[in-house]
Amino acid sequence: MVDRDRLFRDLLKNFFLEFVDLFFPKIAVAIDPKSIRFLEDEESPKPQEQAEKEATPQKQEASPSSNVLVQVRLRGQESCFWVHLESSPKADIKLERSIFHTFAHLDEKYNLPIYPIILQSAESSQRLETNGYRVEFVDRRVLDFSFVAIQLHRLNWRDFLQRRNPVAAALMPTMNVQTFDRPVVKAECLRLLTNLRLDAKKVKVISQFIEAFLHLNAAEEQVLQTEMERMGLLERERITNLLTSTTQANQQQGAEREALSLVFRLLKRRIGDLNPDLEAQVRSLPVNQVEDLGEALLDFNNEEDLKNWLREKTT
Numbered sequence: 427m428v429d430r431d432r433l434f435r436d437l438l439k440n441f442f443l444e445f446v447d448l449f450f451p452k453i454a455v456a457i458d459p460k461s462i463r464f465l466e467d468e469e470s471p472k473p474q475e476q477a478e479k480e481a482t483p484q485k486q487e488a489s490p491s492s493n494v495l496v497q498v499r500l501r502g503q504e505s506c507f508w509v510h511l512e513s514s515p516k517a518d519i520k521l522e523r524s525i526f527h528t529f530a531h532l533d534e535k536y537n538l539p540i541y542p543i544i545l546q547s548a549e550s551s552q553r554l555e556t557n558g559y560r561v562e563f564v565d566r567r568v569l570d571f572s573f574v575a576i577q578l579h580r581l582n583w584r585d586f587l588q589r590r591n592p593v594a595a596a597l598m599p600t601m602n603v604q605t606f607d608r609p610v611v612k613a614e615c616l617r618l619l620t621n622l623r624l625d626a627k628k629v630k631v632i633s634q635f636i637e638a639f640l641h642l643n644a645a646e647e648q649v650l651q652t653e654m655e656r657m658g659l660l661e662r663e664r665i666t667n668l669l670t671s672t673t674q675a676n677q678q679q680g681a682e683r684e685a686l687s688l689v690f691r692l693l694k695r696r697i698g699d700l701n702p703d704l705e706a707q708v709r710s711l712p713v714n715q716v717e718d719l720g721e722a723l724l725d726f727n728n729e730e731d732l733k734n735w736l737r738e739k740t741t
Contacts, residue, residue: 431492433635434511434545437596438494439464440631445593446507448586449576453500453541461499465506465536495532506540508532511547512554526559526571542573547600583611587618595619596632599639609649612640613665617657620664633668682713689720696726704729707736715739 438445442462447454492511497504508529512521529542546554558572583598595618603611615636619629642650654662686709693700693708700708711719722735 430638431511433638434492435494436631437593437635438492438496438509440628441593441596442494442496442507444591445509448589448591448593448597449543450574456501458499458502461497463497465495465497493528495536497536497538504538506532506536506538507543508540509543509545511545520559521554522556522559525573526569529571529573544573544575546575546577547579583607583614587614590618590622592619592622592624592628592632595622596635599636603640608640609642609646610653612636612642613650613653613657615640616665616668617661620661620668629668682716685713685716685720689716689723692720692723693726693732696723697729697732700729700732704732704736707740708732711739 442464443454443457443459446457492509494509496507496509498507499505510525510528525542525544529540532540544554554575554577557575558570560567560571561569578597578600579602581601583601583603586594586598586601595615598611598615616633619632619636624632654665657665689708690700690705708716708719718739719735723732726732726735
């Protein structure tokens with residue numbers, strides 16, 4: 427299964443300034459590009475996690491989501507952008523309120539002005555009713571918190587066709603795309619991507635995003651080929667090369683995942699369940715070492731044998 431959560435994080439971490447420029451061009455020009463720094467905020471609760479904790483923590487499980495926190499200088503002032511992907515929260519608490527709770531946590535932790543941006547996908551089961559959270563009494567308004575909500579599923583992909591922006595190429599498939607338009611959208615996304623002249627690493631980030639959200643069936647692939655025939659020869663050649671390299675990369679990644687899965691199954695049989703630290707070490711191994719481990723583990727009798735093997739490989 428594709429980790430869409432990771433895809434969004436990778437997109438923002440590789441194209442944060444382009445993301446801001448796509449949706450907030452006036453703010454983008456005020457950011458010092460050299461000041462961009464991504465903050466790891468593992469301790470901060472995600473909005474739906476906070477909501478579930480306050481609602482029925484024993485019965486609810488955290489839903490997939492992404493939090494990206496970025497520190498920048500905005501017109502010379504140190505500030506933060508908090509971008510949260512709201513995918514499918516399942517909690518009784520109002521979504522706007524849970525967003526405020528997470529914002530308050532970040533405000534307390536970092537003591538910096540924070541610009542909150544909520545990205546909501548079509549998969550979300552709870553809709554945003556407003557773009558803020560307010561607490562009012564008869565005589566006064568105690569709290570008036572607002573955030574920016576980008577509801578991707580309500581955006582028209584055609585409005586982004588002429589934007590020479592890699593984030594536009596990635597996000598168009600997540601917008602309001604009719605079923606019959608899927609091959610056309612993929613063709614336009616690939617056309618835009620190949621014309622941006624990005625390096626190989628960044629092309630991979632965008633192409634994986636497009637493939638994850640616009641994986642076509644056989645009939646749709648035929649329509650895609652028809653759309654490509656209408657393009658110029660050079661554009662068509664670039665897109666064909668991109669599709670070929672993406673397919674090869676996906677096949678390679680699939681083979682790597684299969685090899686790693688096999689190693690974990692064999693390890694479980696030989697020495698039982700691994701603790702989280704050991705599991706993380708195994709997952710971080712390069713492909714050739716995963717293959718070496720697959721052979722070596724046949725001689726393992728306990729967890730210490732695995733630790734010794736890993737120690738030898740990392741020293």
